[in-house]
Amino acid sequence: MKKIVWIFIIALIGSFVFVAVNNFLKKEPNPNLEKGYTEEEVAVIETLSEENKNYLLETNYHPNLLEYFAVENMMEEKLINYIQFHETYGLNLNETVYIVNHNYDDLNVYDESTIAFMHGDYYIHEYLNRYLAYQTQLTVSFDSVETMRDYVITAVNSNLDYAFYTQDYAVDLEKNELILVNKYYKLPSDYVPENLVKIEYPYGVSLMLQATVYEQYKLMWEAAKSQGLSLYIRSPYRSYATQNTLYNNYVARDGKAAADTYSARPGYSEHQTGLAFDVTSPTTNFDTFEYSKEFEWLQENAYQYGFILRYPKEKEYITGYMYEPWHYRYVGVDVATKIHETGLTYEEYYAYYVR
Ligand SMILES: [Zn+2]
Structure with missing residues (x-):
């Protein structure tokens, strides 16, 4: 007791x-502990910027705060955007960080389809509505969402959601050797490149190219020659007037529809830029060049001199031209190398990297 x-x-x-x-x-x-944050979370909050701290102080408890810090490529300065985006749309944190980091967080609706597009390699955010519209018009079926998405992105980036010759975008001449001229981008009828020079290099006809292009061609010609090969320029710069005559002759001969598959309408020809030329070997013509050693060599080496095969096989639907093993375009060594590595057409490259 x-x-x-x-x-x-x-x-x-x-x-x-x-x-x-x-x-x-x-x-x-x-106050953060009182709000519901754990000791561990409070310790992390203490290390944040004033802006982030104030935001957390002024707003209600945000669950799983630490999980944001575990997401790849998370940027602390975007924490508020992540939280707000996540709490508005309810997407998982990986998706939230990806979308906010890429500044894709300005839409009203996020669904499976839009998000799939956003993960495409060459996705252009301002084209999203065009992608979605094009997707609804597809008549072919695809084996996966990703295949379909990549197909749509390629098509829309190349403007294929519009018919050829319906847009007439002015060629952006400020882009110099990176200009795009095709069935959507048109040159003025009076456009003549400033620095045309006469080409008289062996195995080339006496015509004109832009000076830089000619210098690079000469280097390429020499390199080919050292391998026992011989390049022969058939057709370099062409004026608007020449293209006009040429195209109209083709139309008279084969009809407009057929002529459009192999000849550009005046103003839409790359030959008017002085950046492109048709090349074969002295012993081949356009039909047989594809089977020559010279073509094989160009396939492997042209990019090192800044040239790309402009109208590749199986890309006819993008470029708007039949396969032309003979038509090369100067874009500079860096860009040509990137195109060589990625296998992009110039239409796709221009949309994503140049435009
Ligand atoms: Zn050509």
């Missing part, structure tokens, strides 16, 4: 002491 009383008294005194000491040591309560 006595023992129990003593234990009771000691416990009572002990708890008084405990409460007193505890009250003495107690600091201001941390």
Whole structure:
């Protein structure tokens, strides 16, 4: 009986002491702790920028705060955007960080289809509505969402959602050797490149190219020659007037539809830029060049001199031209190398990297 009383008294005194000491040591309560954040979260919050700290202080509890910090490519300065985006659309945090980082967070609706497009290699955000519209018009079926998506992106980036010769975008001449001229981008009828020079290099007819292009061609010709090969320029720069005559002759001969598959309408020809030429070997013509050693060599080496095969096989639907093993276009060594590595057409490259 006595023992129990003593234990009771000691416990009572002990708890008084405990409460007193505890009250003495107690600091201001941390508002974030009170909001529901864990000690661990509070420690991380303490390390954040003032802007982030203030935002967290002024807003309600955001669950799983630390999970944002575990996402790949997470940028602390975008934390508020992540939180707001996530809480509005409910997408998972990986998707949230991806979309916010790429500045794709300005839409009203996010569904499976839009998100799939956003993960495409050559996705252009301002084209999203065109992608979605083009997707609904597809009549072919695809083995996966990704295949379909890539097909649509390629098509729309190349303007295939519009018919050829319906847009007449002005060629952006400021882009110099990176200009795009095709069935959507048109040159003025009076456009003549400023720095045309006469080409008289061996195995080339006496016509004109832009100076840089000619210099690079000469280097390429020499390199081919050192391998026992011989390149022969058939057709370099062509004026608007020449193209006009040429095209109209083809139309008279084969009809407009057929002529459009192999000849450009005046103003739409790359030959008017002085950046392109048709080349074969002295012993081959356009029909047989594809089977020559010279063509094989160009396939492997043309990019090192800044040239690309402009109208490749199986890309006819993009370029708007039949396969032309003989038509090369100067874009500079860096761009030609990138195109050689990626296998993009110039239409696709221009849309994503140049435009
Ligand atoms: Zn050509």
